[in-house]
Amino acid sequence: MYKAIVTIKLKKGVLNPEGRTILRALNFLGYNEVKDAKTFKSIELLIEGDDEEKIKEKVDEMCRKLLANPVIHDYEIKLEKIE
């Protein structure tokens, strides 16, 4: 069994209004040491199987087919073996 963490971020240069909003709100509350804020989404999948290489390929395929928009998103996959 594997746990896969898929992290989906906006590509560099794509504005992140939610991050910008958080930055302004923190500054408003007096946290002026905060200089930038970005948000991103993660998906944690529990996957049956033993072949790490093959699982990674499958998860990459899931990202392209369903989970991410390749025009605006970059994604990253981390696998962790669990018993």
Next chain:
Amino acid sequence: MYKAIVTIKLKKGVLNPEGRTILRALNFLGYNEVKDAKTFKSIELLIEGDDEEKIKEKVDEMCRKLLANPVIHDYEIKLEKIE
């Protein structure tokens, strides 16, 4: 300067409709090896300062005041020194 990653997850037992939807969609596409799916949100903050302990406290305060809903969310803070 520090980079803080705040990870905000729904508490155990709080239903995550988005994760459930992703699980069903992946199964529909034939990925039957996927047994569970959960989503969570992260916020990456760039913070000026050198005192790691104090920065961690501040970020914890930001979570309680603004970024998380303590009734339904757990959060986790990771700091990384950057030059």
Next chain:
Amino acid sequence: MYKAIVTIKLKKGVLNPEGRTILRALNFLGYNEVKDAKTFKSIELLIEGDDEEKIKEKVDEMCRKLLANPVIHDYEIKLEKIE
């Protein structure tokens, strides 16, 4: 054919950190006339069929089974006939 708009809001009393963040950010930018902010999500479905009553029931079932978390969300369904 029908278009269904499902609107999913946090129940009264459930804190909406994203709305709170937006309120603070707008005030920070000088929009002090903004007194409250809440966010919510909508899902627009295109549904084949002619029986409005039955479609509404089905969409209600989709909300309970998949789209909403009944513990923290209220939802509302609007149907519009399209050709």
Next chain:
Amino acid sequence: MYKAIVTIKLKKGVLNPEGRTILRALNFLGYNEVKDAKTFKSIELLIEGDDEEKIKEKVDEMCRKLLANPVIHDYEIKLEKIE
């Protein structure tokens, strides 16, 4: 006092992975009458003031400065007078 509802949708042609995921999940559950699904976000603002024209202009400015990403989002503003 006015209530402003800002609706933020992905522009036509921008892939909406969340909507696609919902469509697949509903089909998986047997709701084959659902032919398309899109998601969008709304923000409900409570705004002090009486000049509807001016409030609309201000909210439009908030969208451009903070709430939306003009490259990927379209937005729509609806105002409703409340006492």
